[in-house]
Amino acid sequence: MARIDLIDVVKQFKGETVIPKLNLTIREGSFTVLVGPSGCGKTTTLRMIAGLERQTSGDILIDGACVNDVEPGKRDVAMVFQNYALYPNMTVRENIEFGLKNRGVPRRERERLVRDICEIVDLTPYLDKKPQSLSGGQRQRVALARAMVKHPKVFILDEPLSNLDAKLRVHMRTELIELHRRLGATFVYVTHDQTEAMSMGDRIVVMHRGEIMQAAAPMELYDDPDNLFTARFIGTPPMNVLPMNLLPNLGTEGEGRAEYVGFRPEHARLLPGSADPPSDGLAIAGSIITRESLGAEHVYQLRTTAGTCFVKQFLRPYAGGDFATAVVPHDRLYFFDGEGRRLRNLRAASRPEPAAAGVR
Amino acid sequence: MPMVPKRLKPYAMIAPALAVFSLFYLYPIGYMIHLSFHEWNFISPEKTYVGLGNYREMLTDDVFLQVLRNSALYTVMTVLLATGTALPLALWLNRKSGFHAFVQGAIFSPHIISLVSVSLLWSWLMDPEYGLLNGLLHWFGIGPLKWLNDPGTALLSLVIVAVWKNLGYNTIVFIAGLQSIPPELLEAAALDRSKPWTTFRRIILPMLSPTLFFLVIINLIGSFQVFETIAIMTQGGPVHSTNTLVYYIYEYGFRYFKIGHASAAGVILLVIVGTLTLGYFRLLSRRVHYYG
Numbered sequence: 118m119a120r121i122d123l124i125d126v127v128k129q130f131k132g133e134t135v136i137p138k139l140n141l142t143i144r145e146g147s148f149t150v151l152v153g154p155s156g157c158g159k160t161t162t163l164r165m166i167a168g169l170e171r172q173t174s175g176d177i178l179i180d181g182a183c184v185n186d187v188e189p190g191k192r193d194v195a196m197v198f199q200n201y202a203l204y205p206n207m208t209v210r211e212n213i214e215f216g217l218k219n220r221g222v223p224r225r226e227r228e229r230l231v232r233d234i235c236e237i238v239d240l241t242p243y244l245d246k247k248p249q250s251l252s253g254g255q256r257q258r259v260a261l262a263r264a265m266v267k268h269p270k271v272f273i274l275d276e277p278l279s280n281l282d283a284k285l286r287v288h289m290r291t292e293l294i295e296l297h298r299r300l301g302a303t304f305v306y307v308t309h310d311q312t313e314a315m316s317m318g319d320r321i322v323v324m325h326r327g328e329i330m331q332a333a334a335p336m337e338l339y340d341d342p343d344n345l346f347t348a349r350f351i352g353t354p355p356m357n358v359l360p361m362n363l364l365p366n367l368g369t370e371g372e373g374r375a376e377y378v379g380f381r382p383e384h385a386r387l388l389p390g391s392a393d394p395p396s397d398g399l400a401i402a403g404s405i406i407t408r409e410s411l412g413a414e415h416v417y418q419l420r421t422t423a424g425t426c427f428v429k430q431f432l433r434p435y436a437g438g439d440f441a442t443a444v445v446p447h448d449r450l451y452f453f454d455g456e457g458r459r460l461r462n463l464r465a466a467s468r469p470e471p472a473a474a475g476v477r
Numbered sequence: 478m479p480m481v482p483k484r485l486k487p488y489a490m491i492a493p494a495l496a497v498f499s500l501f502y503l504y505p506i507g508y509m510i511h512l513s514f515h516e517w518n519f520i521s522p523e524k525t526y527v528g529l530g531n532y533r534e535m536l537t538d539d540v541f542l543q544v545l546r547n548s549a550l551y552t553v554m555t556v557l558l559a560t561g562t563a564l565p566l567a568l569w570l571n572r573k574s575g576f577h578a579f580v581q582g583a584i585f586s587p588h589i590i591s592l593v594s595v596s597l598l599w600s601w602l603m604d605p606e607y608g609l610l611n612g613l614l615h616w617f618g619i620g621p622l623k624w625l626n627d628p629g630t631a632l633l634s635l636v637i638v639a640v641w642k643n644l645g646y647n648t649i650v651f652i653a654g655l656q657s658i659p660p661e662l663l664e665a666a667a668l669d670r671s672k673p674w675t676t677f678r679r680i681i682l683p684m685l686s687p688t689l690f691f692l693v694i695i696n697l698i699g700s701f702q703v704f705e706t707i708a709i710m711t712q713g714g715p716v717h718s719t720n721t722l723v724y725y726i727y728e729y730g731f732r733y734f735k736i737g738h739a740s741a742a743g744v745i746l747l748v749i750v751g752t753l754t755l756g757y758f759r760l761l762s763r764r765v766h767y768y769g
Contacts, residue, residue, distance in 0.1 A: 169664050190670030202661035206683035215679070216669035263669075 119180040119193070119270035119303050120145040121166060126175035128161055128327075135161055136327035139175070143320075148297045148304040150318030152311055153350070158327035159307045160275060166305060167196050167273050179271065190219070195264035196273040200280060201256045203248040203263070209235075210244040213263050220267075234262045237299075254285050265300065272297075274306045278313065290317055311351050315339070323347045345377065345457035354382050354416060356451070357426035359401075364423050367399055367450075373460040375452035382429040384449040387417060389437030394444050399465065401426070402442045410434060419443055506747065512740035519734045531741035540717055541725065541742070547632060548721040552700040554636045559643040560692050564685075566644070567651030568677075581652070585645035592642070596709035599638045600625070625711050628718035635706055635719055643699070647692050654688030655681070694757055701750055722746045 121143040128136040136158045143149045151159040164170040165177060168189035176183050184192050195216075203212050210231060217227045235241045238258040248256055257277065264272060274293075278286045294317055297304050308314055314321050315335045323330040323338065323346070330350075331343040342348035348356040358379040361367065369375050380399070394400035403421030410416075415434045419426050419441065428435075428443050435441065447465035454460055481489050513531055515524040535541045566584070570577050587595065602609045603624035611621045624634045658681065666676045682689075704723040707713060713720035713728065720728075722742065730739035 167664075167668065169667070189664070189667045194668065196665070196668050198661045198665065200659070200661060202659065202665040204662060204665070204680055207679070215666075215671070219670040219672070219675060263665075267669075 120178075121271065121303065121305070122176075122178040122181075123162070123166070124176045124178065126162075126165065126172045126177065128158070128165065128170070129173045134327070136172075139327070139329065141322065141329060141332065143303060143305060145180075145303055146301055147320050148294070148306065148318050149320045149322060150306045150308060150314040151322045151324060152308055152314040152318075153324035153330075155309055156326075157324040159309075159322075159324050161327075162324070163273055163275055163305060163307045166271070167194050168192050169196075192271075193269050194271045194273055195267050195269035196275065197257075197260045197264050197277045199276040201248075201260040203256060203259055205248055208245050208247055209240060209251070209259050209262075212248065212259055213266050216263065216267050230266050234266045237265070238262045253281050254289070257281060257289065261296070265296075270302060272300075272302050272304045274304065276308055277306075279308075279310075286313075293317060312353065315351065321351075323350055325350075342451070343459050345379070345453050345459075348379050348451060348453075348459075352381065354427040354429070356381055357385075357424075358453070359421075359423045359426065364399070364401070368466040369452060369463045370466045371460075371463040373452075373454060373463055375460055375463055376455040377453040377457075378465075379451040379453065380426075380445045380449055382416065382427040383414075383431070385426075385428045385443040385445045387419075387428050387430060387435040387437070388442045388444055390440035390442055392442070394442050398444045398446045399450060400442050400444050402440070405435075405439045405441055408434075417441075509740045509743050509747075512736055513744050515737045517736040519730075519736050524737075527737065531737045535738065535741055535745075540720070543717050544720050544722055544725045547717075547719065548701060551632055551636060551639075551703060551721055552697060554633070555639045555643070555700040555703075556693060556696045558636065558640045559647055559696055560689065562640065563644055563647035563651050563692070564689075566648045567655060568681075570648065571652050571655045581645075581649065585649055587642045587644070588646045590642075592705040593709060595638065595642055596706045599634075599641075599706075600710050603634055625719075626715060628715050631711055631715060631719045635703070635710065638706055638710075639700065639703065643696060647696070650688060650692055651685070654685045658684045690757070694754060697753055697757070698750055701746065701753075722749075 121141075123139050123141045126136060126139040126141075127134070139158075139162065141162075151162060153159050161170060165172050166179075168184065168187065172185075176185055178184065179192060179194070204215065207215065213231050213234065214227055217230060222230070231244075232241075235244060238261055240255070240258055240262055243251060243255060243259075248259065251259065257280075260277070277293075278289050281289060290313065293304075293306075306314075306317065315338075318335060320332065321335055321338050322332040325346050331338060331347045333341075338347060338351055342351070342356075345358060349358060356379045358377050361375050361378055364378065367378065378399075388394060390402060401419070401421045401423060403419040403426075405417050406420050406425075407418040408415065409418075413432060415430045417428045417430070417435060419428055421443075426443065450465045452460040452463040452465075512524075514526060514528060516527050516531070517524045570581050601607075605611060605621055605623045605626055608624070610624070614620050614622065622630060625631050662680055662684070663676065666680050671679070702723050703721055704727065707719055707721060707724045708727070711719040713724050723746065726739045726742045726746065729735045729742065
């Protein structure tokens, strides 16, 4: 177990700044997921922690000790690569053993460790096979075993599931969570898939253009986003965001001037266009363009004069016609300023003005 | 397209290539084997059948045995030196900088120069009296070597020329091989605390084995067929010390006009090169690793 601190870390590639200034603490024993669109600097951050990339300036601390000048092999960090990076000329056993041999672990001890690990990840029958003859899932296990056998303080996983098919990916997710619980080590996991992040991490760091947008527990991120980017990045379908100036009957009370208003698709309720909307919510009328049924939930895309938005209904599908009104309770609205920052001190208030066309 | 029975289609498609191959490879080889059992002077319409006479004559000829030894020695030395020096050079040059790119270009340039020019150039350099090499050695107090004029050093001198000529090509091919190794493998090795030598021996070298295999075969076959440098620089001398198979074949065929004898030597060359290639394929294919 180890805690990782990144202090004022800056990374430039050929004069281009990829990470302007990063401050991040990864708690010991946590399953921290770095998530963001491609090019957001998450993999670079990971590689700097592993020591495969050197930061331009700033400090990286593992367990309070500065590791700026410590080579990757001595940081007590193990990494699982996206394409597994197994040594193709070595058997599964040799792959797993390689790091132990380099550490001078005696033969007996090595054999015991390899045997134990292989039982955990179900690799025992494949010990003498070469990686080429294994399936994607098995290769993934070898990569995990190779990392685990060294008993590192920190596990670094760089999109380890992205090369697996959808079913296996879901299965491996649970296995990784299980593994984290069993090992108790600090896991740092990179993914661009927010579902993966939400389902695995106990702490999620959302990154965008080399900066941390928000670092919080999954549900906190979902319920209480700091900014538009996080709000829209987490959740499927994402949070609906509409410009305030197109919603004339929505007013605000409190400090700050809201430019955008957002709401989660599942917080809206669809009513038939003819029904009278309740007064304590934002009502947006529009026409339904798509209806998507996933069994337990139903997703509708609604085109309104303020923009397109998604509405999610659970269990019972909406039975009305194509002209409908989405109603969102006022306390479920999120307000953001022009820069995309969340305005937490703002509350919604209805305005008594007459309704504009298409918007009530 | 006119109707060709489906069964015959593949044959029809390879027929043009097969025709060219037969005309320029299979037919000459067959004809060479045919000639090796005859005595013929290239001009007369008469070919006298002598059975294995040419072979018997050759294998009891001390010069031919020396030619075989020379060829083997030349080949082994050239292959070892040309691939053995190219690998460390490639490891050093596999970097992105102007300087490294310049050195890469510089050592590759001999590859594009004609062998005739190379031979003339090195004849000057190795001239015992006015040559630049002896001048250089004199500076270090070593001295004067007779290079091509001494039976003891002549073959080695030709090896030096061949290594100089092939080094650049081998290095570039090695660099290409090195660059095809996925960088994550080396990163994984670094995280596994692998020391540079271990990484080289356990990861880089196995990953490079297809490249190494290719270069050894190419260099081996090329060295066995060495001709231009010998024809221009030594004519097989002094006292047969640089006489190798292809030059021997040339001398018998086109100077003494003993076509049967030359053909028999040609058959031997074919057998040697064929066996070596086959043997290397067998031996190395089991130890060559491809990524995937």
